[in-house]
Amino acid sequence: MALDPSERPLKPAPSRRKRWLGMAAVCAALALGAWAVATGTIEIPERFNPWAPLDVAAPPDWLTGFKLERARREPARCLAALAQTGMQYDLLPDRVTGPGCGFENALRLRSAGVRLGTSPSLSCPMALSFFMWERHALQPAARQRFGQPVAAIEHLGSYACRNVNRGEGAVPGASRSRHATADALDVAGLTLADGRRITVLHDWPRDGSAASTDDPAPLLLRDAHRGACRFFNGVLGPDYNAAHKDHFHLETGGYDMCR
Template sequence: MRRGTVLLALFLASCMGGGDRPAPIRERKSGPITLNRPTPRETQQCFTDLSRERVRYSALPDRDFGGGCVVTGAVQLIDIGVPVTNLKSMRCPLARSFAGWVRFAVAPAAKQILGSELVRVESFGSYSCRAIIGGNAAASGRMSEHGLGNAVDVGAFILADGRKVRVETGWKSDDPAVRQFFQVIHNSACKRFRTVLSPDYNAAHYNHLHLDMGRGPFCA
């Protein structure tokens, strides 16, 4: 066996097992550290955009939560016109895109396609200090955009007529109107966010739409 082949085999063996694994991603036990930094111009512009669109929000301090989880230029959304459950801090560009998507894509699609007003969006949350879940080997141990306050997962939509339209059961629903609703809001999301992951992407996303402003563009 050639020397180069031997070295390659040893390298692969060290990658697949026995090598050093990355430290788990978790917040520091002592709590977050507030970062006293000037607010960048693009963040100030984002705040202005939210105010102009009459989105009620509270600006949050930049914080280092430990484990690589750092959230800067973030807001807490208070009122975007439709109640949204389980939201924590979100970076302002994500909040701006999310508010626009709900207002100008999801709400009209619910009315026009499903025949009922959108009254609530149910999310699985935004900020969470963790690694990517359900990724491939290359993504294993890599920081999730959730750990940067740069992603939100949406699981269901509540309509005025009492229907709860879940991603889990509606994505491949027997009802063509429900399927069309999800197709329309998915296509719109892909134009507003850098990465959109649906149940078509992998098993980890069987029950929600993942929307983030990180790497991309990628739409699945």
């Protein structure tokens, strides 16, 4: 005689101890796998290995951000990655120029594959992020929108011992800007290979609507801004406030923001 479903004995629920043991086994297996990959006991392609050094020439993938952040945190690893870029630079001695001002592990960038005008002083993390942005975001966008590369980047400066500027100038008593530690660069414009000049002040779409397809310049600037958010910790542009109406503020080491 079949039992009524309501009379069938319920299966005992797994005990809390068994659940914890199962979770511990999974964690142990994951930890063992991670250790095996990190120590080279198990070899996997570098593009799938989060502990492999950043390959600055490789197309970005889902691990690029992790590897870039790891390189930026470790001075020796950062310089090793920077040495792959082909950029020309002079290392700068660590220095303190005032309260909260100065830099460590910094360099003067002489050549970056594009003309820069004056040579900016940048921290190694900032220079590494600049290369990744220029190589993997800016140039592909320029070729897509114009069929040619960017030949020059106009900037408004990098290192400056000053406070944060929120539109009213550098306010006394405010926190230090990332410029004060050579962790920021202000990009004002681009010059294409054919000589066309594109500036944030004149070509950024001001109404917030989609840029006209008749002129790819605003689209390129949008692409450049969006791409920068992948390779820098902080990106501010004209949509943020009036103080940034004529440039993109790019920085490393601060809070994550893309405005």
